[in-house]
Amino acid sequence: MNVILLGGPGAGKGTQAKKLVARLGVPQISTGDMLRAAVSGGTDWGRKAKEFMDAGKLVPDELVIAIIKERMTQPDATGGSIFDGFPRTVPQAEALGRLMADLGRSIDHVISIEVDEAELVGRLGGRRTCKSCGQMFHVVQAPPRKADVCDACGGALYQRDDDNEATIRSRLATYDKATRPLVEFYRQKGLLRRVLGVGSIDDIFERICAILS
Numbered sequence: 738m739n740v741i742l743l744g745g746p747g748a749g750k751g752t753q754a755k756k757l758v759a760r761l762g763v764p765q766i767s768t769g770d771m772l773r774a775a776v777s778g779g780t781d782w783g784r785k786a787k788e789f790m791d792a793g794k795l796v797p798d799e800l801v802i803a804i805i806k807e808r809m810t811q812p813d814a815t816g817g818s819i820f821d822g823f824p825r826t827v828p829q830a831e832a833l834g835r836l837m838a839d840l841g842r843s844i845d846h847v848i849s850i851e852v853d854e855a856e857l858v859g860r861l862g863g864r865r866t867c868k869s870c871g872q873m874f875h876v877v878q879a880p881p882r883k884a885d886v887c888d889a890c891g892g893a894l895y896q897r898d899d900d901n902e903a904t905i906r907s908r909l910a911t912y913d914k915a916t917r918p919l920v921e922f923y924r925q926k927g928l929l930r931r932v933l934g935v936g937s938i939d940d941i942f943e944r945i946c947a948i949l950s
């Protein structure tokens with residue numbers, strides 16, 4: 738099964754993608770995670786990508802499309818994937834359509850996780866992530882039992898470089914301009930399903946699963 742999760746920064750795509758991996762047995766493909774891994778790896782293009790990410794701008798389409806192409810052809814992804822944070826522009830969506838066709842695959846569902854902007858700003862500003870296992874917390878809405886320590890594994894929590902106020906504002910503007918048009922793009926293809934992205938993580942997950950089954 739191939740599923741695309743659409744939604745603004747902080748809408749919960751990553752959280753729901755991880756739950757879908759467990760439910761569906763196909764991998765999560767997160768361009769954000771892959772780009773952050775490249776940034777920590779200190780490669781040349783990792784350094785380039787970081788400049789865009791820290792400014793709340795999109796990394797160039799050619800780069801993310803190349804990353805996706807490589808990832809989709811790895812053995813664990815042949816049975817499908819959960820796309821989280823990709824596509825983010827119309828050219829990326831068109832490239833994905835071509836890649837899928839070349840591989841004899843197709844997109845089953847596009848799920849738009851809908852959360853209003855004020856809520857997104859609050860979520861992103863308080864977000865903390867575990868360095869070791871990736872588990873996410875929120876200083877107010879979902880605090881860890883012990884400050885800055887992961888409940889799941891005891892790892893250290895950190896705040897993403899792009900989760901500061903100025904970058905958050907710019908990411909939201911980028912989303913409106915470049916990514917929101919994909920809602921209409923996939924609606925026209927008859928693939929779009931909307932899900933309310935507020936409530937408990939499990940409730941939202943059930944809404945998504947109801948669409949997939």
Ligand code: ADP
Nearest residue numbers: 746747768769789790794795796801822823825
């Ligand atoms: P969020 O959805 O919370 O903004 P992500 O982890 O998906 O976070 O992305 C972080 C940053 O990585 C983005 O602001 C952007 O700079 C870059 N990025 C991730 N995915 C893409 C993509 N598909 N195209 C271009 N840039 C991307």
Ligand code: ZN
Nearest residue numbers: 867870887890
């Ligand atoms: Zn952890």
